[in-house]
Amino acid sequence: MKIEFLEKNYKAQDKLKDLVEKKVNRFEKYLGENASCKVVLSSRNNNSYKMEVTLKSDGLFVRSEVESDNMYANIDACLSKIERQVVKHQDKLSSFKRTNLIDAADLLFFDELPTFKKPQITKRKKYDLFPISEQDAIELLELTDHDFYVFLNEKTQKVNIVYARHDGDYGLIETDF
Numbered sequence: 001m002k003i004e005f006l007e008k009n010y011k012a013q014d015k016l017k018d019l020v021e022k023k024v025n026r027f028e029k030y031l032g033e034n035a036s037c038k039v040v041l042s043s044r045n046n047n048s049y050k051m052e053v054t055l056k057s058d059g060l061f062v063r064s065e066v067e068s069d070n071m072y073a074n075i076d077a078c079l080s081k082i083e084r085q086v087v088k089h090q091d092k093l094s095s096f097k098r099t100n101l102i103d104a105a106d107l108l109f110f111d112e113l114p115t116f117k118k119p120q121i122t123k124r125k126k127y128d129l130f131p132i133s134e135q136d137a138i139e140l141l142e143l144t145d146h147d148f149y150v151f152l153n154e155k156t157q158k159v160n161i162v163y164a165r166h167d168g169d170y171g172l173i174e175t176d177f
Contacts, residue, residue: 001028001035008042031057051078137162
């Protein structure tokens with residue numbers, strides 16, 4: 001598996017990189033030899049360390065992000081989330097690799113293979129889109145107290161989504177529909 005490290009305001013020691021590589025390589029049997037992994041290590045000015053791990057393989061995309069005061073603790077927390085996603089979506093993985101991949105004995109963070117309830121759509125909403133500005137969409141997002149707001153961008157005439165970021169700012173997703 002190809003592993004790429006990106007460091008933002010943080011200089012990782014070789015010991016940390018080796019540990020991450022060793023643990024991430026255990027996912028290779030689920031994702032195959034052509035899988036790639038991107039590990040982003042960053043530091044904030046309030047002694048907080050963030051780790052983002054993204055695994056890609058044959059159209060499959062698994063991502064995890066954690067933040068704490070200890071980068072070594074982030075490894076297990078981040079990879080635990082990755083493993084949970086892999087286990088949860090083992091049916092999809094099996095169809096990619098044409099085998100039943102996951103055995104409880106192979107799990108790193110679980111003692112036994114957990115079961116998951118298949119998610120269902122329990123509520124549907126329908127509303128008309130009308131052209132508004134990005135700034136108006138942000139204001140409507142704040143009024144609705146949701147995490148995102150879907151709108152028709154008056155400049156581009158395309159469907160956009162504005163969302164609240166954890167840092168207090170906003171993000172915009174632009175579609176090419």
